[in-house]
Amino acid sequence: MVGCRETPHFVRPGSAHARTGPRGSFADLIVADRPIAGLSWLDYGTAIEALTGGAEPSRDETAPPRTRANRRAGVREYVAPQDGDGWWDYFRLSDHLSLSITEAAYRKDRWISVEGGAFFKIRVLLAGRLLSRDGSTLLVGPQAQLHVCAGARGGGYKIAGQVPTTLVVLHCGPELLSERLGLALREAPEPLRALAGPGLAAGVSNRVSLTPELFRAAQWIHASRYSVLSTVRAAYLEALAMEMVCQIVTDLSAGNSALSYGRSLLSRDRRRVHEARDYLSQHYASPPTIPQLARRVGMNQTKLKAAFKQLLNVTIYEYVLQRRMEVAAQMLVEAELSVAEIAYRVGYDYPANFSCAFKRYYGRLPRDWKDE
DSSP: OEEEESSOBOOOTTSHHHHSSGGGOOTTEEEEOSBOTTOOHHHHHHHHHHHTTOSSOOOOTTSOHHHHHHTTOEEEEEOOTTTEEEEEEEEEEETTEEEEEEEEEESSOEEEEEEEEEEEEEEEEEESEEEOTTSOEEEESSEEEEEEEEEEEEEEEEEOTTSOEEEEEEEEOTHIIIIISOOOGGGSOTTGGGGGSSOOSBOEEEEEOOOHHHHHHHHHHHHHHHHSOGGGHHHHHHHHHHHHHHHHHHHHHHHHHHHHHHHHSOHHHHHHHHHHHHHHHHOTTSOOOHHHHHHHHTOOHHHHHHHHHHHHSSOHHHHHHHHHHHHHHHHHHHSOOOHHHHHHHTTOSSHHHHHHHHHHHHSSOHHHHHHO
């Protein structure tokens, strides 16, 4: 197993590697070629600030525009040829918010170490697979994950080898919540509230719902190198990143409320709702009607609909649609099937209806997703 840290490798601006070659021809990127080992969250931010000229900003208002623009530049780390192909782009968007965009294909599983400290990360895997240390699957694109660290050990994950990977990660300090959003950490929704308490032994990762809004923001971040003027790209990325943070905080708050409601349900009713969810998870292509599902789990259908929504924060219909779209998106990337064949497999009688549903959910047609 090969590995690296979830931190950049740097080369100083003006070096030969930064100035020459087609891979170094991005106006808002400084190319990197050497590792900085063992960086903590604070050291990571300091290193990017120093590299992009932001550690000691000039107070001279007449400073050359290039110096000020350089502070908004990103850092690009290329995957070593012997390890695979692709790159990691890093942007320091504010004192408490950084962003990385990964477009890579490794020859072997690649371990990514996450240093300890107090921070949280939002990972949106657009394509590929992330694995745990033992090789079990954590995420299959498109899916999302929230990682919260308040201790000495951050943890890590593997990027699956032989699979093209597209990954967008927000690296956030707790001050982003308390200072930027005005949200006291002790009042933050779980699991973000852990940032206010005593340190955890290690970072904790939880899968979160990849809503259409979260997915589209991650897509736009990934496409920004083609779609946005380099001089405004950092501001554009910061706006999208903050949209993603606000979306996650809102969804977590709604989920915590649902959890509180769920605790008020009788244990047998919670068990029946989870049984219904698990059945739909496997039978999304041909789901039962609500009366049929209610009879299957032994619950009144009116109560089942209300409890399902409150406990899981989605309606029964929304859950089935979510499962169909997630499975379809995965098939479009990994399976050698036509759009029509995938439509039939996830439960649509007419491919045109599937294409319309997919476009409404993800903002793109299935053929565009498949061809990317």
